[in-house]
Amino acid sequence: MTIQTTLKMGDARLLQAAAPVTAFDTPELHALIADLRDTMVALNGAGLAAPQIGIGLQVVIFGVHSSPRYPDAEPVPETVLVNPTLTAIGTEQDEAWEGCLSVPGMRGLVPRYTHLHYRGFDQFGTVIERAVSGFHARVVQHEVDHLLGILYPMRIRDLRHFGFTEVLFPEQSGAAE
Numbered sequence: 001m002t003i004q005t006t007l008k009m010g011d012a013r014l015l016q017a018a019a020p021v022t023a024f025d026t027p028e029l030h031a032l033i034a035d036l037r038d039t040m041v042a043l044n045g046a047g048l049a050a051p052q053i054g055i056g057l058q059v060v061i062f063g064v065h066s067s068p069r070y071p072d073a074e075p076v077p078e079t080v081l082v083n084p085t086l087t088a089i090g091t092e093q094d095e096a097w098e099g100c101l102s103v104p105g106m107r108g109l110v111p112r113y114t115h116l117h118y119r120g121f122d123q124f125g126t127v128i129e130r131a132v133s134g135f136h137a138r139v140v141q142h143e144v145d146h147l148l149g150i151l152y153p154m155r156i157r158d159l160r161h162f163g164f165t166e167v168l169f170p171e172q173s174g175a176a177e
């Protein structure tokens with residue numbers, strides 16, 4: 001399909017809550033997911049949410065085999081998640097560095113729940129239900145935040161831990177954004 005333009009922080013569309021998808025297995029939904037996938041792959045992202053390409057629907061994709069943006073991350077299965085709901089398992093949180101294709105060139109230290117249950121649907125309407133931990137849980141929380149109009153800098157507890165990738169991680173300065 002098409003590599004779409006990714007909206008950047010400051011665009012009001014990134015701050016809006018997304019609407020649920022009401023029809024599955026439609027040409028429009030398949031086209032949206034193809035565009036998300038092509039755009040995410042082209043930008044070496046770990047995930048992408050529909051609002052980031054200007055579509056206000058509850059659709060996210062994510063997946064990591066080995067990403068130059070996240071060289072130490074454990075693999076996360078390629079997933080399409082529509083109308084997701086998250087439930088933290090326990091109260092444990094951990095902090096780790098995140099980036100975002102809508103906040104290019106930057107990284108911030110973000111607290112997330114360590115253990116998480118999530119539920120949603122794939123593009124055909126099949127239920128997806130998983131209990132996950134660590135980086136997988138982090139990626140899902142980051143992407144689902146996009147559906148709530150939340151960007152990761154809004155989650156940073158201490159803004160001293162927010163800055164430019166090339167300064168914070170000079171050894172990764174060649175990584176794509």
Ligand code: NI
Nearest residue numbers: 099100101102
């Ligand atoms: Ni993001």
